[in-house]
Amino acid sequence: MLLDFLYPKPKVCPLCLKPMPKREFCQPCREFLNKARPVCQVCGRFLPTDYGICSDCRKKNFSFIKASGLLPYTGPVRQTMVFFKYKNKRYVWDELYDLLAWHCREKLGTKFDFVVPVPLHPRKFKERGYNQAEILAKNLAHRLQLPVKSNFLVKVRETPAQVQLGFKQRRKNLRESFYVTGRVTGREKVLLVDDVFTTGATAEECTHSLLLAGIAEVYVLTMATAVKK
Ligand SMILES: [Zn+2]
Ligand SMILES: [Zn+2]
Incomplete structure (x- = not known):
């Protein structure tokens, strides 16, 4: 995309921001994303x-x-x-x-x-x-x-901000x-x-x-x- 060319996104894992050869999820983040977790x-x-x-x-x-x-x-x-x-x-x-x-x-x-x-x-x-x-x-x-x-x-x-409440x-x-x-x-x-x-x-x-x-x-x-x- 033209916008990607004009404003290149950093070559990092999009989740943990660790530098990568290209913009892609690193292995631990891939596992983090795929992990099954219990939810309400x-x-x-x-x-x-x-x-x-x-x-x-x-x-x-x-x-x-x-x-x-x-x-x-x-x-x-x-x-x-x-x-x-x-x-x-x-x-x-x-x-x-x-x-x-x-x-x-x-x-x-x-x-x-x-x-x-x-x-x-x-x-x-x-x-x-x-x-x-x-x-x-x-x-x-x-x-x-x-x-x-x-x-x-x-x-x-x-x-007001509610972070602490x-x-x-x-x-x-x-x-x-x-x-x-x-x-x-x-x-x-x-x-x-x-x-x-x-x-x-x-x-x-x-x-x-x-x-x-x-x-x-x-x-x-x-x-x-x-x-x-
Ligand atoms: Zn990562
Ligand atoms: Zn609930």
Whole structure:
């Protein structure tokens, strides 16, 4: 591609960023990607052992139907997330989009009316210059031949950083910060896309807003998902 020529991507493993003869996954990362791991059947978080449904989902904390993430949010994934999200290296996950689309087909299916990225507040968008969730949503939707509605859900209230907070405080923080702008018939099945699923508070708050607006069903797909302790 012309863009690759103009802005050559570094010859590194796209996941751990180790130098490679060409841009390809190194052997340990290949194994990391192929490894089978137990996950919660509802929220998709990775589990230390296969006990089916996590404690949060047993308490029915979430109102989406099902969430799933391609990668565990650990080691090399956390590292590339920083590049993708904060350092304007929007290409870092280019090599993972085919896998993400495959993962979606396997775990959530493809029968969605449209794809909705988790929005950024306009001020943050201006600061960063892009919304990482929108980049994921577009790359995924293109492969699944689904429409993307980038401004269907908007963030209307700025919220403090939540890295140190648990699920309950995060939900409190996020309350009424998302707003649906599009028209809804009441039958829509929506795929919500974000970069990472940690406590699930953001996914849950977005789902809450979508359901309140009349969306029938929400599914959640992320590139990375936390490992449940
Ligand atoms: Zn690697
Ligand atoms: Zn769960």
